[in-house]
Amino acid sequence: DVKVTQSSRYLVKRTGEKVFLECVQDMDHENMFWYRQDPGLGLRLIYFSYDVKMKEKGDIPEGYSVSREKKERFSLILESASTNQTSMYLCASVAGEWVTGELFFGEGSRLTVL
Amino acid sequence: AQKITQTQPGMFVQEKEAVTLDCTYDTSDQSYGLFWYKQPSSGEMIFLIYQGSYDEQNATEGRYSLNFQKARKSANLVISASQLGDSAMYFCAMSLSGAGSYQLTFGKGTKLSVIP
Numbered sequence: 203d204v205k206v207t208q209s210s211r212y213l214v215k216r217t218g219e220k221v222f223l224e225c226v227q228d229m230d231h232e233n234m235f236w237y238r239q240d241p242g243l244g245l246r247l248i249y250f251s252y253d254v255k256m257k258e259k260g261d262i263p264e265g266y267s268v269s270r271e272k273k274e275r276f277s278l279i280l281e282s283a284s285t286n287q288t289s290m291y292l293c294a295s296v297a298g299e300w301v302t303g304e305l306f307f308g309e310g311s312r313l314t315v316l
Numbered sequence: 317a318q319k320i321t322q323t324q325p326g327m328f329v330q331e332k333e334a335v336t337l338d339c340t341y342d343t344s345d346q347s348y349g350l351f352w353y354k355q356p357s358s359g360e361m362i363f364l365i366y367q368g369s370y371d372e373q374n375a376t377e378g379r380y381s382l383n384f385q386k387a388r389k390s391a392n393l394v395i396s397a398s399q400l401g402d403s404a405m406y407f408c409a410m411s412l413s414g415a416g417s418y419q420l421t422f423g424k425g426t427k428l429s430v431i432p
Contacts, residue, residue, distance in 0.1 A: 235419065242325070244407060244424035260419060292361065294420075302349050302368065302411065305420060307361035 208308035215315050221280040223311050225293030234276035239290040283315045318343040320423035328429050329398045337393040337426050339408030348412050350391040355405040403430045
């Protein structure tokens with residue numbers, strides 16, 4: 203089975219802290235994504251990556267950065283966490299150059315910033 | 317930029333009846349894909365169905381079918397014979413082809429509640 207693993211299910215951080223959210227997939231997928239999910243807003247794309255060291259901004263990249271040093275790992279970084287970044291963060295991956303296939307999602311990381 | 321609109325924040329359906337969840341999309345691209353995902357209260361995202369923009373037949377997967385009307389830019393999900401386990405959030409999403417467009421854009425979702 204395809205597996206997308208997010209390192210932390212629940213995190214509580216303080217304003218101004220640097221936060222790392224890790225995502226690892228075991229199916230050699232080229233494409234990886236970070237979304238945040240908020241009630242009433244659906245899933246909004248933060249960043250995506252279609253290859254190692256390649257990254258593209260999504261719809262809401264402000265306040266976030268990403269790193270993809272290895273094909274299986276895609277990290278989301280909050281350089282200085284703020285309370286408006288309290289949210290559920292979902293990582294996903296899919297094979298192929300064009301997204302025609304099913305996205306495989308991790309279980310999510312619920313971040314609370316105090 | 318592409319956009320997905322789901323106009324029904326919440327819906328109720330009687331068990332064993334059919335229900336249609338609405339989705340409209342906006343893109344100037346000719347080549348795109350449309351998806352539906354289900355998210356139960358447990359939080360995981362479950363892929364339901366996919367329709368390519370060049371597919372002439374409507375996609376079907378068991379009790380799920382996608383009513384694709386290209387001219388109207390709509391991709392409604394039809395669930396036949398609703399079950400209690402269908403109670404969940406449902407998200408419509410669209411993918412585009414082309415360099416730099418390896419992304420999936422989601423709608424805001426519809427919360428479906430199945431009544432016994």
